[in-house]
Amino acid sequence: MTGAVVAAAGLLAQAVALGGADGPDGAQGRGLRATQGQVLEWPTLVPLPVLVPLVAAGLALALARHRRAQAAVSISALAVVLVTAVAMLVAVQDVGTLVVTVGGWPADVGISLVADQLSTLMLSVSSAVTLGVLVYSVAQGAADGDDGAPVAIFHPTYLVLSAGVSNAFLSGDLFNLYVGFEMLLAASFVLLTLGGTSARIRAGxxxxxxSITSSLVFLVAIALVYAATGTANLAQLPERLDALPPGVQLVLHLSLLVAFGIKAAVFPLSAWLPDSYPTAPAPVTAVFAGLLTKVGVYAIIRTQTLLFPDGRLDDVLLVVALATMVFGILGAVAQSDVKRLLSFTLVSHIGFMVFGIAVGSVVGLAAAVFYVIHHITVQTTLFLVLGLVERRGGTTSMDHLGGVAKLSPLLGVLFFVPAMNLAGIPPLSGFLGKAGLIQAGVADGGVLPLVLVGGSVLTSLLTLYAVAKAWNRAFWSRPSTVDREEETRALEEDVPDASTTLSGVGEVQQRRDAVERAQGSVAPPEEDGEHVAAGALTGVEIDPERAPVEMTRVPRGMVAPTAALVALGLSLTVLAGPLLRVAEDSAAELLQRRPYVQAVLGQPAADRVSAPAVEDLPGSGR
Amino acid sequence: MSPALALVAVVFVLVATGVYLVLERSLTRVLVGVILLSNGINVLFLVASGRAGAPALVGSAADSEMSDPLPQAMVLTAIVITLGLTAFLLAMAYRSWQLHGHDEVQDDVEDRQIRTRAGRDETSGSYDPDDEETPVEERSEDRRRAHASPAPADAPADGRAERRARRSAARGEERRARGRGERP
Incomplete structure (x- = not known):
């Protein structure tokens, strides 16, 4: 235990040191300035999403003994990040890409942070989601009251994770992207093995x-890219990569895609995900599912558009996307634990994004970007809801759950809406994203894209089947096969299932408490009374007056952020128009390549970069 | 630019041994493998930086004499990161040894269950016979046999004694019974 803590502290210190090297305060933006008369220069904001969480992480570590202060520090830090990200998103619409060359070094030597439409869009959504999950986990920690547990390192690690995600999104340099990945990975290692229980060590x-393997592959790719071109700057690379012989280009392209493919959990490289995610604490799983794979997808988008736009591996990506979708969803259908089911749908839906990227048209890319945003929100929400369900019912296995919707209609609604959104039921944002992807596939007209259109329809149907099965068995039906099993399980010494508390150590105790409460509150120890006791755990025959529901009621503090994220998912539907416009804008900008180079290195460099012909879109000219 | 053969050979040996060790089952060996791999890649960065030259300190040599400092900066960062990850892997291997008495990477529990079920030709725990349409007589008959044959008849728990007996039953036995999907 102490070993893990020490390691965590070491990683933290190192991450802080790395971040510090990235971002001294000199915001010497070379990018477009805000209009005259404005005091604040927009580029000043760009390093904040990386810096603020890192500083706050140090503070939170110092405040480890003061829970409330720690929670206040981390929540306010992430709130600042959210506000900054949204402000940048708005600013980018007005003044174009924001660039900061860190420390004032010229872009070709130093590190640049670039906030363009895609980055700010991803950053806004991801920071909203991280903030929501943080509030949820603070409420969970408060409700559990586990003082002895090593949750003191949860907040600092979580903040480093958030800084790493921001750094990856904002990085304008391949090596800095690697540093961002490492920051978030190191933090995710600590979060995944929090408490060091047997199951978590196994999954960890x-x-x-x-993850380390994927990082090493990425590092090799960077070394090769540097050997071939003499730079790692994302703005310089397009010109120099174009000049390379095709064979060398192919090698570099493939090695980058393999590295990012592991992180994004694209099919042949996805087996690690459903195995490891479900064992983590609920909020951790939620934020992993929402963000980590999407950072990989983001990196794939950059590779495919900025670095290697000539589409030589598009067919490979299409096949891989199809395999990801189909195999992922078949895995989901076979699961009997809702958490594992959702982990498989996570893998499966990465395929949709890769599909959009591989089609490579403005429509396809825009739909992929929109789908990423939709999926970050929905998948995170679903895992948070499952955390609530697990608190209420003691398990997430469909064999043991039942009647949750009757026990707690609110939980039912909270699960139902994002689940239908995930499956893509028409008015919701999942449908819009999928419709956009299918449109792009049909517009492309090739054989392979058309096969993928079929595959994505099939996958949507199977997703609907999988979530409907979860809904029917866990939420709707009465738990007929469960008699006393739940109780036996809870009383057993080492429960093999995943534990969800932050600490992990209190888990067994907590379940036992729930059982004892359930038993204790039943007055006559007869058959009838025992049914009620079982009801408290499994949701059958609940009489709200008599049954000990009060004890297992989920805290309001946990429900509120979940509900907020459900609302955010719904608002994506309402705001789909403007969002799709931004997504299309950013897709056009990505495919033109020149705006990015021009923002970082200036017009002459941009003119030397070839831009593939992009069909003209209203609003894409900038 | 033609890289030094010695460096390339070093990279080759380090990466090859690293990959071999990472494929082992024991975490400590994986750890050694990761260390070798990352050192190999660090040397690869030296290859990438081009020909050797004077130290890249301003004023110590003419600019054209200096070696490229940028890959060296990258390698330094990579070394620090690897140090942190190594410490974490060590901690995890130690914890695994504390918990299980060994540090081998274990199989996924669900995977194992699915494999044993497939070996016994059974349906998964989430299979619900009520979903099945009635007319398929032989098939459901087969399935019922598959369910029933190895299982001790699992009658509805109707007594305290029986429940206690089940509770005290060996854990593996209980889990297997649950995997089979009990029918009242």
Whole structure:
């Protein structure tokens, strides 16, 4: 235990040191300035999403003994990040890409942070989601009251994770992207093995080894890119990569895609994900599912548009996307635990995004970007709801759950809406994203894209089947096969299932408490009374007056952020028009390549970059 | 630019041994493998930086004499990161040893269950016979046999004694019974 803490502290210190090297305060923006008369220069904001969480992480570590202060520091830090991200998103619409060359070094030597439409869009959504999950986990920690547990490192680590995600989104340099990945990975290792229980160490070993392998592949790719071009700057690379012989380009392209593919959990490289995610605490799983794979998808988008736009591996990506969708969803259908089911749908829906990227048209890319945003929100929400369900019912296995919707209609609604959104039921944002992707596939007209259109329809149907099965068995039906099993399970010494408390150590105790409360509150120890006791855990025959529901009621503080995220998911539907416009704008900007280069290095450099012909879109000219 | 053969050979040996060790089952070996791999990649960065030259300190040599400092900066960062990750892997291997007495990476529990079920030709725990349409007589008959044959008849728990007996039953036995999906 102490070993893990020490390691965590070491990683933290190192991450802080790295971040510090990235971002001294000199915001010497070379990018477009805000209009005259404005005091604040927009580029000043760009380093904040990386810096603020890192500083706050240090503070939170110092405040480890003061829970409330720690929570206040981390929540306010992430709130600042959210506000900054949204402000940048708005600013980018007005004044164009924001660029900061850190420390004032010229862009070709130093590190630049670039906030363009895609980055700010991803950053806004991801910071909203991280903030929501943080509030949820603070409420969970308050409700559990686990003082002895090593949750003191939860907040600092979580903040480093958030800084790493921001750094990856904002990075204008391949190596800085690697540093961002490492920051978020190191933090995710600590979060995944929080508490060091047997199940988490088992899941953690796989996850850590796979992640390190992917990082090493990425590092090799960077070394090769540097050897071939003499730079790692994303703005300089397009010109120099174009000049390379095709064989070398192919090698570089493939090695980058393999590295990002592991992180994004694209099919042949996805086996690690459903194995490792479900064992983590609920908020951790939620934020992993929402963000980590999407950072990989973001990196794939950059690779495919900025670095290697000539589409030589598009067919490979299409096949891989199809395999990801189909195999992922078949895995989901076979699961009996809702958490694992959702982990498989996560893998499966990465395929939709890769599909959009591989089609490579403005419509396809825009739909992929929109789908990423939709999926970040929905997937995170679903895992948070499952955390609530697990608190209420003691498990997430469909074999043991039942009647949750009757027990707690609110939980039912909270699960139902994002689940239908995930499946893509028409008015919701999932439908809009999928419709956009299918449109792009049909417009492309090739054989392979058309096969993928079929595949994505099939996957949507199977997703609907999988979530409907979860809904029917866990929420709707009465738990007929469960008699006393729940109780036996809880009383057993080492429960093999995943534990969801932050600490992990209190988990067994907590379940036992729930059972004892359930038993204790039943007055006559007869058959009838025992049914009620079982009801408290499994949701059958609940009489709200008599049954001990009060004890297992989920805290309001946890429901509120979940509900907020459900609302955010719905608002994506309402705001789909403007969002799709921004997504299309950013897609056009990405495919033109020149705006990015021009913002970082200036017009002459941009003119030397070839831009593939992009069909003209209203609003894409900038 | 033609890289030094010795460096390339070093990279080759380090990466090859690293990959071999990472494929092992024990975490400590994986750890050694990761260290070798990352050192190999660090040397690869040296290859990438071009020909060797004077130290890149301003004023110590003419600019054209200096070696490229940028890859060296990258390698330094990579070394620090690897140090942190190594510490974490060590901690995890130690914890695994504390918990299980060994540090081997274990199989996924669900995977194992699915494999044993497939070996016994059973349906998964989430299979619900009520979903099945009635007319398929032989098939459901087969399935019922598959369910029933190895299982001790799992009658509805109707007594305290029986429940206690079940509770005290060996854990593996209980889990297997649950995997089979009990029918009242």
């Amino acid at each position: 070993s796989t996850y850590v080894v796979v």
